[in-house]
Amino acid sequence: MTPTIVLPVVIGGLYAAGVYLLLDRSLTRVILGFVLLGNATNLLLLSASGPAALAPIFGYAEAEEMSDPLPQALVLTAIVITFGVTAFLLAMVHRSWRLVRQEVIEVDEEDRRVARREGMDADDIDPDDLPTEDRPAGKGNTLHSDVDVEERLAQRYEGIPSDDVTLPPTRGGRS
Amino acid sequence: MTGVLAPLPVLLPLLGAAAALLVGRHSRLQRAVSILVLSAVVAVSVALLFIADANGAAAVAVGDWPVPVAIVLVVDRLSALMLVVASTVGLGVLVFAVGQGTADGDEDTPLSIFHPTYLVLIGGVSYAFLAGDLFNLYVGFEVLLTSSYVLLTMGGSAPRIRAGITYVVVSLLSSLLFLASIALIYAATGTVNLAQLSLRIAELPDGTQLLLHGLLLIAFGIKAAVFPLSAWLPDSYPTAPAPVTAVFAGLLTKVGVYAIIRTQTLLFPDGALDDVLMWAALATMLIGILGAVAQSDIRRILSFTLVSHIGYMVFGIALASTAGLAGAIFYVVHHIAIQTTLFLVAGLVERRGGTMATGRLGGLATASPLLAVLFFVPAMNLAGIPPFSGFIGKVGLLGAGIADGGWAAYVLVGGAVVTSLLTLVAMSRVWTRAFWRPPAQAASADTAAAAARDAGPDDGPEDDPTGADGTDDDGLDLGPAGGATSTTEARQSGRRGGWARHVAVATAAPEGGEGRPSGGDDDRDPSLEPLPAVMTAATGVMVALTVGLTLIAGPLYGLTARAADDLRDRLPYIEAVYGEQVPR
Structure with missing residues (x-):
């Protein structure tokens, strides 16, 4: 029943590394950072139950010798949630890689366009008058469709043989 | 009675989601299931609101465990009111989405994931409103966030994935902060039950209180999109499909506001961080609305007004008076309805006009007078033109600010008026361009x-x-x-x-x-294409509801005032959880 220095040091280290990775532009690192942060938080939750003690099983230990069971229950829930969300995040990053061949956080083109605009009037520039690469993403009307992305990828990665490039994105369902 | 009804707003959508998944191959049956389930949730919520208003707060200990141990669901006036508004808006958006699906002729689509996910989202929102302890509040948040990740990235196209990654990473970060603050709160007090916390936190040293308070506010501030934690919202919302954006705009940020209200009233009533919240509210209002004025895409404009008007609610909360709180709760109700409606109308505009860019739209008022009315009424409501509910809510908040009398409150009142005017500017820009001007002036x-x-x-x-x-x-x-x-x-x-x-x-x-x-x-x-009937009808009903808020504004304001009284008093909540013997 003695406090240990190991847990706080590990928690601090994980938090530091996690934050560092999370600030990176590369999505793989962001995921790794998130996993580290999740584990650090779980350990923090666990350490909230105080020093280590006997397993909190009824009949196995006296109540005074047990460690607090509630944080363990909370940690279990948190682990499940973190696990599920990490899987989803991985799937999204994979999808992003398939679509744009990048695994970095992309810029919001529309935001850049609004920031670059010189006139006060928001309607001076019609997005469709801009060259394709300057058009804002994220808007239905000016969005380069999947076909555009495919075409541009095919040009950019001409030499690279990949089935991903010609694979139609997200259209599962009936063929 | 409450004991039977209280778990239903969570249970029904979750069971309904399972049912909707099972009948996924029969899309008509699936729609019937989700609409039926959400109608039932609306009915239950209304019943809960009447009971809560008549008898005061009540709590349900799940599994009948003794109180500090059990997981409790608490129904007080605030949470019942939020349940009613959330489920009503959820139902309206669902009907809109069904109409959109029908209009696009996917009667016999194989497996539709939209309905189950949507029901889980509503279940998570209800759970967050009902949760009587911090950890279950966290679980409620996670349930609604996880389904929101799926809804936001539905279809998996490039812009949605781009926006989705930002959204997911930011939400995850705020969830981790919330979880870490739960860990620290548990370490400091030995409980996560809100009622018990409200008694124990007061005994902590000031510094510890400040740390825990700040951590919670940052976590909830990210979810509620309070400046400077709001940059993620206008970046991620506009790419989603219209019904999804609508329900996100209406509900998700308001769950964060609800959590802030609970933190400020129940856990940390001495208001150590009220000044910080006050300035954050001012910055949220002004910076949000300036963003809206600069944008040229209807959905982005609406996203920025959403951020901006969160500032009004935070302002009311930061005043830490009964009047301010009542105004804030009224404003939450008003804003959930109005922002959802506006995003639905934006969806209709995109269908009718084929675009969201105000530079390309024109002449919609002549082409579709009905759509023009549907846009104009909620837009003026949002800007706070009398006699609409937006005006009443803003007057309530401004009155509370003037009653407060501090110079900071006066600055905030000024900021709120300026924001209101700029909202009018942003809305009338959309109106004059998309609806009012002759189509010849639009890019042809x-x-x-x-x-x-x-x-x-x-x-x-x-x-x-x-x-x-x-x-x-x-x-x-x-x-x-x-x-x-x-x-x-x-x-x-x-x-x-x-x-x-x-x-x-x-x-x-x-x-x-x-x-x-x-x-x-x-x-x-x-x-x-002409406007699809079901979508238009759903939007029309939502617009009628927002106008209806004006008609029932008197009783509604009375209700929010009583809710604010309860919150400031704190005892109704604590006694509801503990029964007679509140430990001192």
Whole structure:
């Protein structure tokens, strides 16, 4: 029943590394950072139950010798949630890689366009008058469709043989 | 009675989600299931609100465990009111989404993930409102966030994935902060039960209190999009399909506001961080609305007004007076309804006009007077023009600010008035451009493209009558550009149509896109389609509801005042959880 220095040091280290990775532009690192942060938080939750003690099983230990069971229950829930969300995040990053061949956080083109605009009037520039690469993403009307992305990828990665490039994105369902 | 009803707003949507998943292959049955379930949730919530208003707060200990040990669901006036508004808005948006699915003709799509996910989202929102302890509040948040990740990235197109990654990473970060603060709170007090915490936190040293308070506020501030933690919102919301954006805008940020209200009233009533919240509210209002004025895409404008008006609620909370709190709660109710309605209308505008850019829209008031009314009423409501509920809510907040009397409160009152005016500017910009001006002044790409396609090689003959109709409707000659740029314009237009279709399809069923016959149907310009009846009806009902808020504003304000009284008093909540013997 003695406090240990190991847990706080590990928690601090994980938090530091996690934050560092999370600030990176590369999505793989962001995921790794998130996993580290999740584990650090779980350990923090666990350490909230105080020093280590006997397993909190009824009949196995006296109540005074047990460690607090509630944080363990909370940690279990948190682990499940973190696990599920990490899987989803991985799937999204994979999808992003398939679509744009990048695994970095992309810029919001529309935001850049609004920031670059010189006139006060928001309607001076019609997005469709801009060259394709300057058009804002994220808007239905000016969005380069999947076909555009495919075409541009095919040009950019001409030499690279990949089935991903010609694979139609997200259209599962009936063929 | 409450004991039976209280778990239902969580249980019904979750069970309904399972049922909707099981009948996923029968889309008509699936729609019936989700609409039925949400109607039941609305009924239960209304009943809970009446009971809570008549008898005061009540708590349910799940599994009948003794109180500090059990998981408790607490129904007080605030949470019951939030349940009613959330479920009503949820039902309205669901009907809109069903209408959109029907309008796009995916009657027999294989497996639709939209309905189950949507029901889980509503279940998570209800759980967050009902949770009587911090950890279950966290679980509620996670349930609603996880389903929101799925809804936001539905269809998996490039812009949605880009926006989705930002959204997911930011939400995850805020969840981790919340979890870490739960860990620290548990370490400091040995409980996560809100009622027990409200008694124990007061005994902690000031510094510890401040740390825990700050951590919680940062975590909730990210979810509620309070400046400077709001940058993620306008970046991620606009790409989602219309019904999804609508429900996100209405509900998700308000769950964060609800959590802030609980933190400020129940856990940390001495208001150590009220000043910080006050300035954050001012910055949220002003910076949000300046963003809205700068934008030129309707959905982005609405996203920025959403951020901006969160500032009003935070202002009311930061005043830490009963009047301020009552105004804030009224404003939450008003804003959930109004912001959702506006995003639904934006969805209709995109269908009718084929675009979201105000620079390209024009003449919608003549082309579709009904749509113009549907936009105008909530837009003026949002800007706070009397006699609408937005005006009443703002007057309540401003009155509370003046009653507070501090110079900071006066600055905030000034900021709120300026924000209101700028909201009017932003809304009337949309109105004058998209609706009011003659279509000839708009960039004529749409109509030119439509005309060009009439002569285009890939145009099916069955499209001709529709095409001619639409051109007549818009009252436009063919521009000289029509012939010159025919090919590119036609291609663009075709893609635009395809995209709008993709958006719509993704809402109802992401898998349906490839399976449908893609003949002349896919080439049809969305601007030439009439408004689908169900979508318009759903939006119309939502607009009527927002106007109805004005009609019942008196009783509603009375209710929010009583709710604010309860919150400031704190005892109703604590006694509801503990029964008679509150430990001192």
